Amino acid sequence: xxxPTTLEDPGADPTAAAPRARGRVLAPPVTGQEVxxxxxxxxxxxxxxxxxxxxxxxxxLQPLLVDVAPVALIGIGMTMIIITGGIDISVGGxxxxxxxxxxxxxxxxxxxxxxxxxxxxVIGGVLGLINGLLIAYGRVHAIIITFGTANLFxxxxxxIFHSSTVNGxxxxxxxxxxxxxxxxxxxxxxxxxxxxxxxxxxxxxRHTAGGRHFFAIGGDEVAxxxxxxxxQRRVLLAYLITGLLIGIASLFYIAKGTSTLDQSVGAGxxxxxxxxxxxxxxxIMGGRGSVxxxxxxxxxxxxxxxxxxxxxxxSQLSDLFVGLAIIVAVGADxxxxxxxxxx
Amino acid sequence: MTRTRKISAxxxxxxxxxxxxxxxxxxxxxxxxxxxxxxAASDTAAASDTAAASDTAAASDTAAASDTAAASDTAAASDTAAASDTAxxxxxxxxxxxxxNFKIAFxxxxxxxxxxxxxxxxxEKAAKDLGVQWLYQGPTTADAAQQAQIARSFIxxxxxxxxxxxNDPNSMAPVLKQAxxxxxxxxxxxxxxxxxxxxIFVEQASTEGIGTALTEQLMKxxxxxxxxxxxxxxxxxxxxxxxxxxQKQVAADKYPDAELVDVVYAGEDQGKATSMATDLMNAHPxxxxxxxxxxxxxxGVAQAVKDAGKIGTVFTVGLGTxxxxxxxLKDGSSxxxxxxxxxxxxxxxxxxxxxxxxGTEIAAKPQVSADLKDVSYDAASKTLxxxxxxxxxxxxxxxxxx
Numbered sequence: 145x146x147x148p149t150t151l152e153d154p155g156a157d158p159t160a161a162a163p164r165a166r167g168r169v170l171a172p173p174v175t176g177q178e179v180x181x182x183x184x185x186x187x188x189x190x191x192x193x194x195x196x197x198x199x200x201x202x203x204x205l206q207p208l209l210v211d212v213a214p215v216a217l218i219g220i221g222m223t224m225i226i227i228t229g230g231i232d233i234s235v236g237g238x239x240x241x242x243x244x245x246x247x248x249x250x251x252x253x254x255x256x257x258x259x260x261x262x263x264x265x266v267i268g269g270v271l272g273l274i275n276g277l278l279i280a281y282g283r284v285h286a287i288i289i290t291f292g293t294a295n296l297f298x299x300x301x302x303x304i305f306h307s308s309t310v311n312g313x314x315x316x317x318x319x320x321x322x323x324x325x326x327x328x329x330x331x332x333x334x335x336x337x338x339x340x341x342x343x344x345x346x347x348x349x350r351h352t353a354g355g356r357h358f359f360a361i362g363g364d365e366v367a368x369x370x371x372x373x374x375x376q377r378r379v380l381l382a383y384l385i386t387g388l389l390i391g392i393a394s395l396f397y398i399a400k401g402t403s404t405l406d407q408s409v410g411a412g413x414x415x416x417x418x419x420x421x422x423x424x425x426x427x428i429m430g431g432r433g434s435v436x437x438x439x440x441x442x443x444x445x446x447x448x449x450x451x452x453x454x455x456x457x458x459s460q461l462s463d464l465f466v467g468l469a470i471i472v473a474v475g476a477d478x479x480x481x482x483x484x485x486x487x
Numbered sequence: 488m489t490r491t492r493k494i495s496a497x498x499x500x501x502x503x504x505x506x507x508x509x510x511x512x513x514x515x516x517x518x519x520x521x522x523x524x525x526x527a528a529s530d531t532a533a534a535s536d537t538a539a540a541s542d543t544a545a546a547s548d549t550a551a552a553s554d555t556a557a558a559s560d561t562a563a564a565s566d567t568a569a570a571s572d573t574a575x576x577x578x579x580x581x582x583x584x585x586x587x588n589f590k591i592a593f594x595x596x597x598x599x600x601x602x603x604x605x606x607x608x609x610x611e612k613a614a615k616d617l618g619v620q621w622l623y624q625g626p627t628t629a630d631a632a633q634q635a636q637i638a639r640s641f642i643x644x645x646x647x648x649x650x651x652x653x654n655d656p657n658s659m660a661p662v663l664k665q666a667x668x669x670x671x672x673x674x675x676x677x678x679x680x681x682x683x684x685x686x687i688f689v690e691q692a693s694t695e696g697i698g699t700a701l702t703e704q705l706m707k708x709x710x711x712x713x714x715x716x717x718x719x720x721x722x723x724x725x726x727x728x729x730x731x732x733x734q735k736q737v738a739a740d741k742y743p744d745a746e747l748v749d750v751v752y753a754g755e756d757q758g759k760a761t762s763m764a765t766d767l768m769n770a771h772p773x774x775x776x777x778x779x780x781x782x783x784x785x786x787g788v789a790q791a792v793k794d795a796g797k798i799g800t801v802f803t804v805g806l807g808t809x810x811x812x813x814x815x816l817k818d819g820s821s822x823x824x825x826x827x828x829x830x831x832x833x834x835x836x837x838x839x840x841x842x843x844x845x846g847t848e849i850a851a852k853p854q855v856s857a858d859l860k861d862v863s864y865d866a867a868s869k870t871l872x873x874x875x876x877x878x879x880x881x882x883x884x885x886x887x888x889x
Contacts, residue, residue: 196769196770198769198770198772199769201769203768203769203795204765204766204769207762207765207766207769207794207795211762302599302627305599307598307599307600307601307604308601308604309600309601309808309810309811311810311811311813312810312813312814321794322761322765322791322794322795323793323794323796324796397758400758400761401757401758401761401790402757402761402786402787402789402790402811402815403786403790403811403814403815404757404786404810404811406600406757406783406811407599407600408754408755408756408757408758408783409757409758411756412756449762450762450766453749453751453762453763453766453767453770454766454767454769454770455770456748456749456770459722459751459752459753459763460722460752
């Protein structure tokens with residue numbers, strides 16, 4: 145499963161693709177795990193196509209992509225965080241705060257989609273900044289800090305809900321939803337936004353000095369510091385970006401939900417996002433990973449979940465498959481790590 | 488460089504501390520008012536009613552936290568106000584006042600969801616009408632252990648009657664036993680704990696009533712035939728599973744041309760319910776019916792039908808609250824929603840508590856209030872039944888405000 149087996153495409157050859165000197169240290173654009181993932185997704189799709197022909201229709205694939213979008217979008221930020229050796233388990237609470245605030249304002253003020261976007265992003269950014277400041281400068285492990293803020297955000301969210309659901313949300317966000325308004329040329333807008341942002345993040349992490357610093361921090365924080373990387377700033381940035389992305393993703397959640405928003409919004413999303421990142425081949429120990437893998441991971445998880453329902457299998461089976469995928473992905477990562485250490 | 492870092496560190500810590508502090512104080516205030524808030528609501532309510540002025544005095548001396556109570560949200564007060572127009576003025580039935588200012592406590596499965604808040608509003612109304620105290624507090628997650636803890640704290644407060652809607656009947660049974668040993672009258676409401684010492688179960692609607700109404704409404708929309716699927720919630724939820732059993736039975740007996748193709752479980756997650764409903768429609772292109780088995784999946788299945796542009800082809804029914812279902816009933820993505828008078832259930836719970844505390848026998852057809860006319864009591868199973876289920880359609884959904 146090691147990386148140099150992926151050279152069928154000449155463009156993927158690192159020496160050919162990157163004439164600059166630092167191209168040598170870059171992993172090939174598509175790593176082994178991603179190739180495996182693409183293969184697995186292709187096989188699962190073909191199997192689903194054979195067993196439930198309706199799977200390969202726009203009516204089935206479009207909602208699938210709408211469901212993938214928010215998880216993959218937050219996954220971009222989570223990938224950056226995990227690459228630096230951190231983690232964010234406050235995602236669910238942050239989604240709740242962003243979604244309920246925006247939904248309530250949509251109901252009472254009925255403003256445009258752009259205003260909703262701005263408000264949601266600002267709220268998400270503030271929450272991300274809180275996490276980032278505490279983790280970068282507080283010197284306590286991210287899991288402890290975000291465990292704390294997860295509860296805090298949840299509390300704030302529930303306070304805003306004020307013991308009732310938000311009813312009568314207007315259709316302002318329909319262009320991000322599951323309906324006809326939510327797509328152009330058959331592609332859901334929310335998925336399109338996710339792909340564009342993922343591509344930018346992929347390029348940033350791979351081809352800019354700033355982006356490489358994230359990997360350096362995750363690889364060895366002390367060494368990175370000695371080499372002149374502004375560790376705290378980078379770490380802060382990772383959490384801030386995640387917060388901003390949560391702001392956008394919250395709109396996706398409102399848009400694909402019903403006209404009623406209840407307290408279940410965001411619940412358990414942190415685990416879905418972390419699952420997508422880990423299945424995508426990002427090392428939970430930090431230092432390695434890619435945004436492309438995360439998008440593929442999110443796609444695989446949603447395919448499995450939808451597939452199980454469409455096949456008429458018991459719904460718990462999707463938990464089993466996702467669980468197995470996580471274990472296999474982490475196992476593969478550990479094996480690779482061991483191989484590298486002995487080499 | 489290091490200075491700026493230090494400054495930002497200080498700012499960060501300060502920010503965190505102030506946030507945490509703000510959070511804590513708010514939380515305390517919140518739990519305090521949750522404990523006493525209900526008495527507060529009955530205070531304000533009683534104050535507005537001069538006839539019950541003597542009760543106000545009695546209520547305020549037992550309620551230790553009458554000052555926090557004052558702070559308790561105006562929303563509660565407006566809820567009670569709202570409650571009185573839907574639940575209607577009980578004046579016609581002239582409710583019989585309790586002989587004493589009994590303390591009647593209720594522990595819902597979960598605090599802060601509209602369903603139990605509506606029950607709370609009904610309970611507050613009854614407390615005012617009957618001249619008793621209503622204590623309402625539940626866990627913030629549907630957690631059996633946390634719920635047992637709240638029930639124990641009510642036992643320590645020596646309430647006169649304790650009602651629970653258990654998350655887990657088995658783990659609640661010993662707590663109810665403990666309450667019984669302390670001389671407290673115990674009952675269940677909304678959800679039963681059958682193998683416990685409970686002296687009464689206040690039931691919203693019979694299992695048969697709900698299951699039958701769901702199937703009948705769905706078949707009415709589907710024309711008595713076709714394929715349908717159920718999007719249920721918790722896989723182990725006893726009430727949902729027994730409704731599904733009845734639905735299957737009714738369909739098998741009366742509608743041989745209808746076929747149930749799948750039952751899926753979305754948890755209490757609205758988003759997941761919507762996705763699963765979409766998947767079901769894709770897997771079965773000839774599907775014409777969907778059932779949302781709980782309050783989170785009922786709007787979920789309707790939204791899925793709407794998004795897929797299948798209004799009029801796929802019909803949905805479900806158990807949804809009026810406000811959340813109103814838009815879907817109006818645009819036709821939901822044909823009917825089955826529920827019961829949730830505020831009435833809260834009212835009936837308080838009434839049952841008073842009967843237990845007084846030690847009066849309940850008649851088979853008890854007179855509760857002008858609005859609760861169909862209440863019946865089965866002495867053998869000690870079950871007090873609210874009445875037949877309520878069918879919400881586009882015509883009557885506007886009459887409810889929860």
